[in-house]
Amino acid sequence: MSKKKYKKLFFSFDNKARDLLDKTSFTHAIYSHIILPIELCIFKFGNYKMSSSFRKDLAEARNLYYTEEEIKNPKRLKRLEKDLARAFISHRMRPDEVFLYGLRNKDYWERKEFLSDREKTNIIEKYEDNEVFIELSYKNVLYVRHKAYFHRDGCIIYREEQKPAFIVFAMKHKTFFTKPVHGTWGRGATILTVANAEEASQLYDKLSEEDTWFVEEIIKQVPETAAWNPSSVNTVRIPAIRTPNGCKIIQPFFRTGRKGAIVDNAGGGGIFAVFDAETGIITTDGVDEHGGRYECHPDSGLRYKGWQVPRYEELKVIVAKLIHELTSHPRYVAFDFALTDNGWVLVEGNASGQFVGQIAEHRGVRKEFLEYYFRQKT
Numbered sequence: 001m002s003k004k005k006y007k008k009l010f011f012s013f014d015n016k017a018r019d020l021l022d023k024t025s026f027t028h029a030i031y032s033h034i035i036l037p038i039e040l041c042i043f044k045f046g047n048y049k050m051s052s053s054f055r056k057d058l059a060e061a062r063n064l065y066y067t068e069e070e071i072k073n074p075k076r077l078k079r080l081e082k083d084l085a086r087a088f089i090s091h092r093m094r095p096d097e098v099f100l101y102g103l104r105n106k107d108y109w110e111r112k113e114f115l116s117d118r119e120k121t122n123i124i125e126k127y128e129d130n131e132v133f134i135e136l137s138y139k140n141v142l143y144v145r146h147k148a149y150f151h152r153d154g155c156i157i158y159r160e161e162q163k164p165a166f167i168v169f170a171m172k173h174k175t176f177f178t179k180p181v182h183g184t185w186g187r188g189a190t191i192l193t194v195a196n197a198e199e200a201s202q203l204y205d206k207l208s209e210e211d212t213w214f215v216e217e218i219i220k221q222v223p224e225t226a227a228w229n230p231s232s233v234n235t236v237r238i239p240a241i242r243t244p245n246g247c248k249i250i251q252p253f254f255r256t257g258r259k260g261a262i263v264d265n266a267g268g269g270g271i272f273a274v275f276d277a278e279t280g281i282i283t284t285d286g287v288d289e290h291g292g293r294y295e296c297h298p299d300s301g302l303r304y305k306g307w308q309v310p311r312y313e314e315l316k317v318i319v320a321k322l323i324h325e326l327t328s329h330p331r332y333v334a335f336d337f338a339l340t341d342n343g344w345v346l347v348e349g350n351a352s353g354q355f356v357g358q359i360a361e362h363r364g365v366r367k368e369f370l371e372y373y374f375r376q377k378t
Contacts, residue, residue: 032090032108039089040082054088054095061095064290087111092118100291102362113364117354123373124332124352131328136351139181139214149322149346152217156181157207166215170200173217177262181212189263191218219347222339224310228300232257232270235347236309238319238335239355241372246320248372249277251357251365254309256286259299271297273304274357280312284360291359315344322346331373 022028048055058081062071070076083105087093090108093116098104101114135141140156147154155169156162158181170176179189188211194200207213225234234256240247253272261269271286271294286294286304296303309315315337323333326349334353337344355365 028108036086036090040086043085043089044082048085051088054085057094057096058084061099065096065099092116092122094118100289100359101364113366114358115355115364115366115369119366120355120369121352123370127373128330128332128351129328132330133351135326135328136330136333136349137182139179139348142346142349143214143216145327146322146325146346149318150216151340151342151345152219154214154216157204157213157215159208163201163204163208166204167197167200169215170194170203171197175218176215177218178207178213178215181214191262219338219345220340222310222341225339228256228297228302229258229261231259232261232263233338233347235336235338236275236315237272237353238315238337239332239353239357240319240323240335241332241369242323242330243372243375247323248368249316249319250368250372251355251361251363252277253357253360254282254304254307256297256300272356272360273307274360275307275309280309280315282307282309287360289356289359310339311344318344331376332369 020027022031043050048058061084066077066080070080084095084098087098087103088095091111091114093101093103093111093114097114097116098111103111103114135145140154143150143154153169153173155166157166157178174195175191175193177189178192192203192215194203219233221233228234234254236252236254238252239250241250251274253274255270255272257263257270263270269288271288273282273286274284275282282304284305286297288294294304318337319335322335323330326333330351332351334350336347336350338347339345355369358364
């Protein structure tokens with residue numbers, strides 16, 4: 001049996017065991033005191049060779065989150081890494097999630113309140129149709145189907161037949177935003193400028209050889225959001241679950257870039273702060289994806305807590321309408337929106353957006369997510 005198949009079988013067995021034995025405190029004790037320790041021994045065998053991703057994540061965690069004392073003390077180091085492996089098996093949590101969610105030295109039930117990225121992804125891949133990933137993962141598909149929500153021009157760089165449309169687009173806008181069609185976390189995003197049709201043609205040839213790109217008119221955000229960081233478009237992330245009576249917004253957050261950056265993604269060095277899903281008022285300090293916390297934006301000096309997302313009532317109406325208009329009928333979408341003088345504009349939709357708000361609040365949303373995700377019928 002291959003390592004990949006063995007790993008799949010291992011985690012499949014663990015899922016079934018947990019589902020069966022998590023019903024009462026007695027049956028859970030069987031899982032946590034008998035089955036999990038045996039699984040842990042199997043998983044640890046050969047320095048975690050069963051999961052190269054866990055070994056890589058563990059090495060990164062050592063560099064970012066371990067204390068000097070833990071690194072120098074073999075007993076403490078062994079105890080810590082055993083606990084991280086336990087969280088990986090029983091809660092599908094990467095080592096960094098344990099640290100960032102504030103779950104060191106927490107028990108099974110405290111950790112179970114949090115939705116790990118792997119568990120969320122597994123659920124979505126199991127219950128969503130492939131059409132959902134096509135509509136939301138391919139930036140050009142979402143744009144073509146729901147252009148009215150973007151409120152700006154866009155164009156794909158893919159094959160030679162798209163070249164004339166790109167030249168027309170480039171001559172109209174000259175300076176534009178470019179990102180890979182399959183890009184995430186703002187990687188590869190850049191602002192480009194052409195002076196004439198010849199330059200546009202040469203640029204198209206160069207880019208089409210490298211990847212498939214989506215280019216779009218640059219978003220001009222309102223002064224209220226630009227004040228946080230003028231070099232990036234500062235957006236709101238709205239994790240929304242479709243329900244029969246509208247949508248449920250869970251742990252939305254406001255994202256701000258850093259000085260000189262053109263993206264606001266936390267994965268690209270940006271900072272995010274959770275705001276109340278009903279009122280739009282920020283309730284946490286700013287946080288980055290390494291766990292750094294900021295009462296005020298380190299560049300602009302603006303304070304996070306208490307800031308009101310402008311025109312938030314309008315945005316809630318737009319999100320509730322859009323999630324029901326998506327042709328693939330997804331249960332869950334993480335929308336990114338920016339505010340312009342013409343109102344809220346859609347930046348993109350994500351089929352499997354992370355719940356990083358759990359980092360800022362140190363509050364898990366697993367129960368809330370599961371309750372609404374599976375509540376699809378009246």
